[in-house]
Amino acid sequence: MKKIFFTPGPTQLYPTVITHFKKGLDEDIASISHRSKHFQEIYQKINLDLKKLLAIPDNYSIFFVGSGTEAIERTIQNCVEKTSFHFINGAFSERFFKTAQELGKDPQSIEVSLGEEFDFSKIIIPNTAEMVCFTHNESSTGVMIPGEEIKKVAQKYPDTLIALDVVSSVPYGNLDYSLLDVVFFSVQKGFGLPAGLGVMIVSPRAIKKAESLVAKGISVGSYHGFPMLVDFSKKFQNPETPPVLEMYVLGKVIIEMQAIGIEKIEKETEQKAKLLYDFLDASDTFSAFVKDIFFRSPTIIVVDIQRAKKDIKKMLAEKGMIVGSGYGENKDKHIRIANFPTHSIRDIKRMIKVLQSV
Amino acid sequence: MKKIFFTPGPTQLYPTVITHFKKGLDEDIASISHRSKHFQEIYQKINLDLKKLLAIPDNYSIFFVGSGTEAIERTIQNCVEKTSFHFINGAFSERFFKTAQELGKDPQSIEVSLGEEFDFSKIIIPNTAEMVCFTHNESSTGVMIPGEEIKKVAQKYPDTLIALDVVSSVPYGNLDYSLLDVVFFSVQKGFGLPAGLGVMIVSPRAIKKAESLVAKGISVGSYHGFPMLVDFSKKFQNPETPPVLEMYVLGKVIIEMQAIGIEKIEKETEQKAKLLYDFLDASDTFSAFVKDIFFRSPTIIVVDIQRAKKDIKKMLAEKGMIVGSGYGENKDKHIRIANFPTHSIRDIKRMIKVLQSV
Numbered sequence: 001m002k003k004i005f006f007t008p009g010p011t012q013l014y015p016t017v018i019t020h021f022k023k024g025l026d027e028d029i030a031s032i033s034h035r036s037k038h039f040q041e042i043y044q045k046i047n048l049d050l051k052k053l054l055a056i057p058d059n060y061s062i063f064f065v066g067s068g069t070e071a072i073e074r075t076i077q078n079c080v081e082k083t084s085f086h087f088i089n090g091a092f093s094e095r096f097f098k099t100a101q102e103l104g105k106d107p108q109s110i111e112v113s114l115g116e117e118f119d120f121s122k123i124i125i126p127n128t129a130e131m132v133c134f135t136h137n138e139s140s141t142g143v144m145i146p147g148e149e150i151k152k153v154a155q156k157y158p159d160t161l162i163a164l165d166v167v168s169s170v171p172y173g174n175l176d177y178s179l180l181d182v183v184f185f186s187v188q189k190g191f192g193l194p195a196g197l198g199v200m201i202v203s204p205r206a207i208k209k210a211e212s213l214v215a216k217g218i219s220v221g222s223y224h225g226f227p228m229l230v231d232f233s234k235k236f237q238n239p240e241t242p243p244v245l246e247m248y249v250l251g252k253v254i255i256e257m258q259a260i261g262i263e264k265i266e267k268e269t270e271q272k273a274k275l276l277y278d279f280l281d282a283s284d285t286f287s288a289f290v291k292d293i294f295f296r297s298p299t300i301i302v303v304d305i306q307r308a309k310k311d312i313k314k315m316l317a318e319k320g321m322i323v324g325s326g327y328g329e330n331k332d333k334h335i336r337i338a339n340f341p342t343h344s345i346r347d348i349k350r351m352i353k354v355l356q357s358v
Numbered sequence: 359m360k361k362i363f364f365t366p367g368p369t370q371l372y373p374t375v376i377t378h379f380k381k382g383l384d385e386d387i388a389s390i391s392h393r394s395k396h397f398q399e400i401y402q403k404i405n406l407d408l409k410k411l412l413a414i415p416d417n418y419s420i421f422f423v424g425s426g427t428e429a430i431e432r433t434i435q436n437c438v439e440k441t442s443f444h445f446i447n448g449a450f451s452e453r454f455f456k457t458a459q460e461l462g463k464d465p466q467s468i469e470v471s472l473g474e475e476f477d478f479s480k481i482i483i484p485n486t487a488e489m490v491c492f493t494h495n496e497s498s499t500g501v502m503i504p505g506e507e508i509k510k511v512a513q514k515y516p517d518t519l520i521a522l523d524v525v526s527s528v529p530y531g532n533l534d535y536s537l538l539d540v541v542f543f544s545v546q547k548g549f550g551l552p553a554g555l556g557v558m559i560v561s562p563r564a565i566k567k568a569e570s571l572v573a574k575g576i577s578v579g580s581y582h583g584f585p586m587l588v589d590f591s592k593k594f595q596n597p598e599t600p601p602v603l604e605m606y607v608l609g610k611v612i613i614e615m616q617a618i619g620i621e622k623i624e625k626e627t628e629q630k631a632k633l634l635y636d637f638l639d640a641s642d643t644f645s646a647f648v649k650d651i652f653f654r655s656p657t658i659i660v661v662d663i664q665r666a667k668k669d670i671k672k673m674l675a676e677k678g679m680i681v682g683s684g685y686g687e688n689k690d691k692h693i694r695i696a697n698f699p700t701h702s703i704r705d706i707k708r709m710i711k712v713l714q715s716v
Contacts, residue, residue, distance in 0.1 A: 003389075005389040007389070010388060010390065010391065010599065011389060012389055013388055013389060018383045018384070021380075022380055025552075026376070028361055028363070031363040033368065034368065034553065066428065067598040068598070069599075070424065099581070102577060102579070103577050104575075104576075188388075194383075194602065194603040195392065195599040195602055196554045196555070196601025217462075221460070223427045223431060224431075240427030241368065241427075241546060242553065243601070243604075244554075246552075324391070
């Protein structure tokens with residue numbers, strides 16, 4: 001039986017990914033030099049096409065790192081001397097905060113219970129904060145902070161850098177990148193690639209901040225410090241040998257998503273999410289973990305399965321549908337269903353049909 | 359025309375790699391969870407089989423990072439409070455030294471000219487050095503420091519940690535890992551995989567050192583600090599989502615190399631290197647850049663092409679043979695020929711035949 005992965009990531013590969021990988025392997029892409037013109041063209045095209053797809057300002061830099069987790073570390077290391085401010089509502093936003101601590105910074109935070117929303121109108125960010133750090137989509141709980149709320153915070157604190165983890169939301173989100181300074185993701189979620197590559201979108205202001213830290217004698221890391229990354233990115237290269245084949249495939253997927261159109265991808269994501277949430281809201285057996293419709297993630301739907309009193313994950317697996325367990329303490333109380341561009345309306349309807357049968 | 363890559367890395371893929379990748383893709387390896395039992399089995403098998411292949415002590419840890427370059431950074435960050443000592447004989451050993459500087463340490467070094475050897479009998483390592491850092495095979499010049507020399511240094515300074523970059527030598531080397539504390543490589547060289555994965559082999563003593571830095575309040579990084587890596591490695595997991603598919607393929611290649619036998623791989627590497635060096639020593643047109651036979655790398659053969667007065671790289675490319683340019687200032691004066699397990703005796707003989715025709 002052919003499986004389909006609705007896991008939060010790694011997830012079902014984007015439909016064309018296997019073909020691109022095989023073609024890339026057959027065409028020696030994995031053997032070309034990371035200093036060659038051929039590689040530079042791959043980097044340059046991603047740089048152009050990703051900016052088009054997500055409406056990123058031209059003067060922003062695109063960096064390639066190892067993972068979303070590395071991107072968290074590099075963001076703090078390059079943009080924070082002493083204090084960052086974190087919106088914590090789950091395991092991944094907490095990792096962002098803890099990373100700042102582990103790097104010897106003194107981060108501050110506001111924290112809400114799992115599945116709950118922030119009351120943005122009441123939050124005051126201290127003026128010692130050099131950077132405000134958001135996790136757009138908290139994969140552990142299925143809460144998405146609407147782009148509009150992030151925008152308001154950015155506009156209220158124009159002198160503070162804004163970092164946004166879009167690991168499990170992008171390409172969905174319709175964000176105003178001109179107000180954001182460091183945005184990052186890994187490719188094994190919304191883009192449906194094998195894991196092993198992180199992408200950072202960095203404003204000139206964030207690079208200046210890294211340079212100012214260096215000028216003060218503060219280490220911003222070595223090969224993945226922003227000053228070194230930006231020097232190499234101007235030549236469309238990485239300081240180290242990056243995953244060339246993976247980048248080749250990412251470039252192909254971005255072009256295909258562009259051809260479909262980001263509006264259509266966003267709209268379909270919302271349609272599929274609505275099908276799932278409508279089903280959950282009407283169900284006697286299942287319910288959406290996130291109650292406030294305004295904060296429900298369209299890309300990671302967290303389902304409370306406690307009333308079902310069955311091993312729903314196993315039951316779905318028997319039908320070939322692989323979903324994520326609940327996160328951490330909610331391991332057995334929730335399932336997590338990813339709704340990425342790779343998942344078709346038909347896939348989601350099939351999933352609902354099986355859940356309905358419980 | 360089918361190309362063959364003799365480049366120092368990325369290089370020609372190991373003969374079975376494309377098949378493993380395609381099989382892995384078809385079997386959904388890129389979609390499995392990095393917290394699943396299936397993934398843990400992949401990690402655990404590499405851990406076991408790599409230790410067997412290279413005769414690594416059982417109590418050493420195997421960590422997965424993004425690249426050899428990342429491994430350099432993590433080595434310094436986790437094992438050096440103030441001072442490391444570096445043997446510099448080219449661009450990659452210099453990168454190791456500079457990384458220590460970029461991380462705010464105060465490294466010391468001994469430096470020799472490109473292509474020259476160290477006089478180990480005369481070198482005194484200051485007792486402030488917490489770690490001695492070697493680049494086993496300097497890919498930029500084709501100098502390999504014999505394992506015996508590294509062993510003597512390790513034995514002479516038993517209280518100092520020893521780090522060894524084996525990026526472009528491994529699996530060749532016949533090293534005594536029990537005397538080494540941090541050894542690392544990336545997979546796009548001797549193992550012939552696509553780039554995107556670094557492997558670190560770490561002694562209990564190196565982990566203790568990282569823990570002692572943490573106890574002193576010194577940051578060893580976040581998700582890739584040794585204390586966190588070792589906690590996850592005990593569960594055969596990575597803190598972040600690693601390149602799962604790439605690890606699956608690496609595991610397959612290690613098993614295949616084990617079946618061939620490391621002695622046979624070492625012997626064939628030396629035979630192929632001898633064919634090349636013998637040709638160069640007898641040639642009127644070409645010569646080996648490294649004069650001292652004792653320090654000539656068997657895995658990266660650097661050829662002085664100045665007497666040929668021709669674009670040798672282009673000429674070889676027209677015959678389907680892709681070699682590396684000279685490094686840095688020697689870009690047009692040298693070519694660099696990789697001699698990894700993926701390169702057969704027949705491949706090397708074909709290469710020599712073409713060079714003979716000049």
